[in-house]
Amino acid sequence: xxxxxxxxxxxxxxxxxxxxxxxxxxxxxxxxxxxxxxxxxxxxxxxxxxxxxxxxxxxxxxxxxxxxxxxxxxxxxxxxxxxxxxxxxxxxxxxxxxxxxxxxxxxxxxxxxxxxxxxxxxxxxxxxxxxxxxxxxxxxxxxxxxxxxxxxxxxxxxxxxxxxxxxxxxxxxxxxxxxxxxxxxxxxxxxxxxxxxxxxxxxxxxxxxxxxxxxxxxxxxxxxxxxxxxxxxxxxxxxxxxxxxxxxxxxxxxxxxxxxxxxxxxxxxxxxxxxxxxxxxxxxxxxxxxxxxxxxxxxxxxxxxx
Amino acid sequence: xxxxxxxxxxxxxxxxxxxxxxxxxxxxxxxxxxxxxxxxxxxxxxxxxxxxxxxxxxxxxxxxxxxxxxxxxxxxxxxxxxxxxxxxxxxxxxxxxxxxxxxxxxxxxxxxxxxxxxxxxxxxxxxxxxxxxxxxxxxxxxxxxxxxxxxxxxxxxxxxxxxxxxxxxxxxxxxxxxxxxxxxxxxxxxxxxxxxxxxxxxxxxxxxxxxxxxxxxxxxxxxxxxxxxxxxxxxxxxxxxxxxxxxxxxxxxxxxxxxxxxxxxxxxxxxxxxxxxxxxxxxxxxxxxxxxxxxxxxxxx
Numbered sequence: 001x002x003x004x005x006x007x008x009x010x011x012x013x014x015x016x017x018x019x020x021x022x023x024x025x026x027x028x029x030x031x032x033x034x035x036x037x038x039x040x041x042x043x044x045x046x047x048x049x050x051x052x053x054x055x056x057x058x059x060x061x062x063x064x065x066x067x068x069x070x071x072x073x074x075x076x077x078x079x080x081x082x083x084x085x086x087x088x089x090x091x092x093x094x095x096x097x098x099x100x101x102x103x104x105x106x107x108x109x110x111x112x113x114x115x116x117x118x119x120x121x122x123x124x125x126x127x128x129x130x131x132x133x134x135x136x137x138x139x140x141x142x143x144x145x146x147x148x149x150x151x152x153x154x155x156x157x158x159x160x161x162x163x164x165x166x167x168x169x170x171x172x173x174x175x176x177x178x179x180x181x182x183x184x185x186x187x188x189x190x191x192x193x194x195x196x197x198x199x200x201x202x203x204x205x206x207x208x209x210x211x212x213x214x215x216x217x218x219x220x221x222x223x224x225x226x227x228x229x230x231x232x233x234x235x236x237x238x239x240x241x242x243x244x245x246x247x248x249x250x251x252x253x254x255x256x257x258x259x260x261x262x263x264x265x266x267x268x269x270x271x272x273x274x275x276x277x278x279x280x281x282x283x284x285x286x287x288x289x290x291x292x293x294x295x296x297x298x299x300x301x302x303x304x305x306x
Numbered sequence: 307x308x309x310x311x312x313x314x315x316x317x318x319x320x321x322x323x324x325x326x327x328x329x330x331x332x333x334x335x336x337x338x339x340x341x342x343x344x345x346x347x348x349x350x351x352x353x354x355x356x357x358x359x360x361x362x363x364x365x366x367x368x369x370x371x372x373x374x375x376x377x378x379x380x381x382x383x384x385x386x387x388x389x390x391x392x393x394x395x396x397x398x399x400x401x402x403x404x405x406x407x408x409x410x411x412x413x414x415x416x417x418x419x420x421x422x423x424x425x426x427x428x429x430x431x432x433x434x435x436x437x438x439x440x441x442x443x444x445x446x447x448x449x450x451x452x453x454x455x456x457x458x459x460x461x462x463x464x465x466x467x468x469x470x471x472x473x474x475x476x477x478x479x480x481x482x483x484x485x486x487x488x489x490x491x492x493x494x495x496x497x498x499x500x501x502x503x504x505x506x507x508x509x510x511x512x513x514x515x516x517x518x519x520x521x522x523x524x525x526x527x528x529x530x531x532x533x534x535x536x537x538x539x540x541x542x543x544x545x546x547x548x549x550x551x552x553x554x555x556x557x558x559x560x561x562x563x564x565x566x567x568x569x570x571x572x573x574x575x576x577x578x579x580x581x582x583x584x585x586x587x588x589x590x591x592x593x594x595x596x597x598x599x600x601x602x603x604x605x606x607x
Contacts, residue, residue, distance in 0.1 A: 022510045023423040024433045030420035030481050031437055033412070037456060037478035038444060044455030053458075101348060104341050115345055117594060119352055124586040126539030128557035129579045132564050133359055136572050144358070147375035174351065182601055206338065227446065235450040238541035242561050256450065263454050264546055272454050279451035287446030 045280065049273040056267075066270035078250060079258040079275075085165060086254055087233040090172045094229060095222070098177050102184025103214060116185070119178045127175070127238035134171055135243060161251035164244055168252055171239060176232070180225045187221030188214060227290050231283045255279055363387070363577040370573050386577035393568070395581060397552060398559040401469060402538055403585075405555055408473040409480060409537045414530050416477070417484030422514050424485070425492045426500070444482035450542055457546050471547040472555070476540065480533045487532075487600070491525035492518055528600025531593045538586060556582040 049066055053059040070076055105116045122130070137144050138157040145154030158164050195213050204212070237256040240246060246253035246261070253261075255275055263272025358375060364382035365373065373379065420437065427434045456475050465471040495518055503513045519526070544558045554562065560582060564575050590597065 023427050024431060026423035026510070026514065027420040027434055027437045029412075030416040030485065031440075033416060033474070033478045034441070034444065034481045037459070037475040038449055038452070038481075039440075041452035041455035041459060041475075042447065042449075044458065045452045048455055048458070100344070104345050107338075107341075111342075112345065115349055116598065118349055120590070120594075120598065121356055121587075122352060124535065124590055125579075125583055126541065126557040126560070128539075128541050128560045129582055132560060132575060132579060133355055135564075136575070137355060137358065142371055142572070144375050147373075174355075178352075179601075182598060186601075206336075231446060231448050235448040237450065238557070241541070241545075242564075259451070259454070260542075260546075264457075269454055269458075276451040276454055279448055283448040283451070284446060 042280065045273045045276040049270060049277050051270050051273075053269040054267040055269060062270065066268075066274050069268075070271050070274040075250070075253075075258065079253055079255050080278075082165075082250075082252060083234060083254040083256075086168060086172070086236060086252075087230055089165075089169045090176075090233050091226065091229055093169060093173045094177050094180055095226065097173065098180035098225065099184050099215075099218065099222075101177065101181035102186075103188050103210065105181060105185040106188035116182075119181065121178075122175050123178050125175070128242050130171060130175055131239050131242035134167070138167065158244055159248050161248055164248060164251050168236075168240060168243065171243070172233065172236065175239075176229070180229065183221055183225045184218060187218045191217045223290050223293065227287050230286050230290070234279055234283050234286075359576050359579055362573050363580050365573045367571050367573055386571075386574040387581070389568070389571075389574050390563075390578045390581060393563070394551070395556075395559065395578060398554050398556050399581070401553065402555040402582075405469055405472045405476070406534050406537045408469065409476040410530050410533045413477045413480040413484055413533055414526060417481050417529065418488050418519065418526065419514065420481070421485045421488035421492055422510075422518055425489050426510065438485075441482040441485045445486065449479050453542060453546055456543075460547050467548050467550055467553055469553065472537075472540075472543050475543055475547075476537050480536065484529045484533060487529050488522065488525055491522040491600075495521050524596045524600055527593050527596045531589055531597045532601065534589065535586060 050061060050063055051059050052062045052066060105112055140146065140154060140156050155163055157167050191214065196209060199209050199213060235256045236254060237260065240252050240254060240257050244252045246257045255278065259272045259275040262268045262275065361378040362370060363386055365379040366383050369379060424434050424438050429435055460466050460471045499517055500513060503517050539557055541557045544555045560578055563578055568574055
């Protein structure tokens, strides 16, 4: 099939005649690995959701049994709610902060360049390392609050459901704001200077320029950033697993953790795959929604445009 | 709108006095004190936990309980590091290194070849357009949601509990973003250069490695560091696809260390955290400029 296409290409675009034959082959290694370990599992997760498998025995086709079990489990709406909260709240915290920091870092002052270097450090740490660190920092007996004798900081952070959720949001923001700020920094630097110069002639102040020029111009950056943020937060696993293991109780048992607990810990692979399918569908739906919001697909035009 | 514009402009030319100049100095030339303050505040939020990790890792366990957490130890000790190094951390380190190299090299090479093909065909090949859409879709799908089938696949391939089991899916997961960023850079290579290579009778294969690859080296560095970070810090795949302690990578070892008998020794746990960050910190120091500018350019176009 590729050969036919290549030939058609070469006849349509004469100068590419020589390359037309080999180009599709260049994409093959990437395609093969991606197909084997991303596409096949993607189909596999759907197929396995109609089976039951306990990792030792045979994989048995059981129709909708796993789906029925998961959908009637009161744990599912709870996990969905927890995932929604984490996704929505971490988006709501990270986006304004990342935009402000990104605009700040877009300035060419030397001290801001130094700050940019330091801001990035949390991104070098694994979620496991971060979770371990904050677990110790927030320890009610020996943590930062206790050591500095600041009562406000000295709460049972990870033992109280609402506080534990807040801690997760805070740590996620601490970890990922640097990355998104970087995206916004790049976005701001691409806004034509002339827009600001014109506004300054009009006597617009900094705040007005921010709301009338910077924010609207960052639309596509915001869509890219939000897509990565939302799809990423659907599958937050490492941090929650090490920090709270879903606790206290089920307070931070998000979908990805629920999938792990059903599948790897309880050996209910069929049910875990049902959760996997739900995650894929929700992720895909949200990504498409965000793309629609953009009016065009910025990624596709990046790749296909001139 | 126009009226305001002219009247303001008139005002500015009419009042060049000291008072007028200060009032009308454009926003871009005034220092933004508020932003500066917030900037330093955010630095504090970022740095205090990091600072705390480092100083605490040099404290003795008994000092940890009684000293002010934000004051460096008066008598720093290396005992925590010695303990951690005696506890198989060098092995976990080696595992992480092997998995990182085993993932980064193929993922970047394969992604580069694919990105080159996608850019050079300029949408003329339906096959490559399809491949491109597929990778873009891969960006929108939470691939971690498919770990159970990956687990089954790895068992069927008889790779369970091996480092290869970690490498293969990691390469696959790294490809979509790598292709996107690399393609953005390859597109910046002037078309005339490709044209002159073609005139000289060079094949695509030769043009790829002789022209495009050297010219986009910053992007290759960016993507390599980014992928290395992802794999180095990866947790879910090692957790699910391995079980023997001697196959652990660093993040898994950290979690096991903290959950194990030494977990109460917080300074030792933090010393292990420092050791896991160190290589990434070195990589970041070396490739920082390229990583930061490369990521913004790769996404932001």
